[in-house]
Structures are given as C-alpha cells and as structure tokens.
Amino acid sequence: MIGIIGGTGPQGRGLAYRLARAGVDVLIGSRDPERGMAAAEEVRRLVGDDVSVQGAGNADLPGRADMLLVTVPYEGLASTLRPLAEQVGDMIVMSAVNKLSFAGGPQALPVEAGSSAEEVARLLPAARVTTAFNNVSATHLRNAEHVFDEDVLVCGDDDDAVKRTVEVASRVDGLRGVSCGPLRLAFTIEAMTAVVISVNATHGVTAGLRITGL
Template sequence: MVDETKKLYTLGIVGGTGKEGKGLAYRWLKAGHKVIIGSRNFEKAQKAVEELIEFMGYSPEGLSGMDNRAAVEACDIAVITVPYVGHKSTLEDLKDALQGKIVIDVVVPLVPPKVSKVQMPESGSAAQEAQAILGDTCQVVDAFQNISHERLMGEGDTDCDVLVCGKSKAAREVVIGLVADTGLKGWDAGPIENAVVVEGLTSVLIGLNQQHKVHAAGIRITGISDQT
C-alpha cells in the first residue's frame, strides 16, 4: 500500500531499458512514484514499458516511455543507468536538460573483459565524472551500484543495503528515501569522493559471484542499531 503522506516524484530513468533500470522502475512504481523509461530510441523505451507491464501483470498508473531527452525534461529526478561506455557522451548530450536536478548515478566504470577488476576513471569515479560534466547546479548522488537486478525484480527481503554518496547532504537524504521506497536500506556514505569505494565494490561482488557461481552477491552494514 502506498503511503499517502510521503512525497512522490516523477523519476526519469536514462537508459532504463536495461535490467537495472527496469528493476528500479518496478520497485518505484510499486511505491507509488511515476516512472519514465528513457532510451536513445523511443521504440525501445515503449518496448521496455510493455515488458514491465507484462512482468507486473497490470498497467501501473504513471508508467511511460520516452526518448532520453524527453524523459529528463519531464522528470523531477533523473536516474542514469547507461553502460559506462556511454556515460560521458550521454551526460554531455543531456547536460542542459539536467540542470538544477538531482541526478542519481547508478553507473559503474566496468571495463570489459576484466569486469571483476576495479578500474576507476581519472576523475576518481563515475559519479565524480558526472559532477564535473554537469556542473554545480546539478546534485549528483551515487547509489544502487551494489544491488543486482535479480534482487530488484524479486519479492520479499532483498537482503542487501545501498551506500549513498554525494556532495549535498540534502540530496543524499532524498535519495536515501527513494532507496527505502525500493524496499532496501540506504546509508549515508558521505561525500562524492567516497564513490570510488562504492563503485569499486561492484567489481569485487562480480568476482564473488563468479567464484561461488551465484548472481546476486550484495552488502550489508552491521553493528549499527536502527535507533541511531
């Protein structure tokens, strides 16, 4: 049941036709948010919408598909889920439309074929790269790097936490609320410089998945009570 007292957003998922984008869309739609699936190709965005409707078994109110620019222009908060190879060019193309918005960067700088090896960009992390491209009027927040789409598309306890980094504490708090709406526990992991650790953990988790022949290794923060 949707909490009618909480703030609801229109979330534009850039590159939302991929598995992670659709997983986040699914969780946020269930929480009552509006979601726009964005893609470079309008037809691909519409197909992703149809796939989500089929998966959910009904057509959720507030779900739509648009090209990436239209999705960014229509949203309150933008979510970047493109592969790292297209990260810089996507942000540069959408820079004007993203001004003044909170931008949740879900991208991890994976460099195939050695995706289990941490390989960070010169800027330090994908989030820092995004902040440098977009400028100070955008509030870039790093989140959801360490959660697999299998957990997002599943039911029940995800058994995984989310570390949230960014320059603005206020923006981090908004994103932590959106993390909670996905059924996950979000933690304020501090300034954007800490994103190097968060993003690097993804390669470590991929390596663990490969070693143990699983698909959804994640992280938990322990030793902190819910009352603190």
C-alpha cells in the same frame, strides 16, 4: 517521478520494475523513444496499472521527471549526458554507473574524474549528483522471486540530494539507503560492485552489501 536515463538495459529495466513495484512513478528513457516505450509496456505488464510507468527519449526526461537515475554504461556517459546538461540544471541525478572490467575476473577500472559518479557530475556541472544502486545486481532486480536484504550506499555533496536518494532507495522492498559521506567516496562504492560479483560467483550465492551496527 524518477526518470531513468538509459533505462532499457538490464539494470535500468530492473530498477524500473522494482521502483514501480514500490509505488514510484517511473519514466524509462532511451536514445530511441520507441525502445523506451516498449520497455515501459514490459514493466507495466509486470506491475499493473496502479503506478505510472512511461517511456520516452532521454532528452525528454529532465522536463518530465522530478529526479533522474543514470544507468548508461560508462562508455556512453559523455555522448548521452553532455547534450542534456542545460536541461538537467540543478536536478538531483543518481548515478548507478560502474566502470568495470571482466577480463580475468571482475575488477574496477580507474576513471579520470575519480569515479563514474564524478564523471556524471563533470558532464552535468549544475546537477546534484549522488550514488545509488551501484552494488545491487541487475539480475536480482529483474527476478520477481528474489528477496533483497541489503543496503544501497549513497554519497554526494548536497545534503538534500543525499537525503532524497536514501528515501528513494529505501522505497524498494528489502533495500535500505545508507548515507555514506561526500561524492569523493564514489569510486570505493563503485569498486565494491566487483567484490560482490566475485563473492557471488565464488560461493554460488546471491549476496549483497549490508552495513552492520546501524
């Protein structure tokens, strides 16, 4: 089961929907457990009852999920994750967080820790943190008619965590997880999101990233 921390926003709901469609059991977390349960009910109506889609408070996720996926806005990372550090322990934690600004066009913002994923690792010091789904459009995730044909760039410092993240990403129809190296590359992966958004806006397309020759 994948527990999505902050899963009631557009990205979290979209990922919950796509993962559930792929047959992955999902637990949608929120600061307000009732919001998590409402989001889970919404996803269940879309995918049916063949897969378990549940809602809960963020604090309940570490004890119930096998892996965690963080979709909290960067500004809310510290307040959301710091209280969970002991419960999370050495779990695999996938970060889909990007610190972006849209003033004057999309651009990546600097992060003191190096990247949003490294900030997640700082707040959850025992966790095995990876990047996942950073460049995948939340709008496309929630659009049942959108057909993906792109890669999910995965980096991390724990080989097993990277392997399992690649496997999770590759479960989603049309997505392929690609191992890219250590977690220090996370900022580059996160920053590419601004490029993808700009390309889509400039050309009126629904482009994503694809690593060729692999």
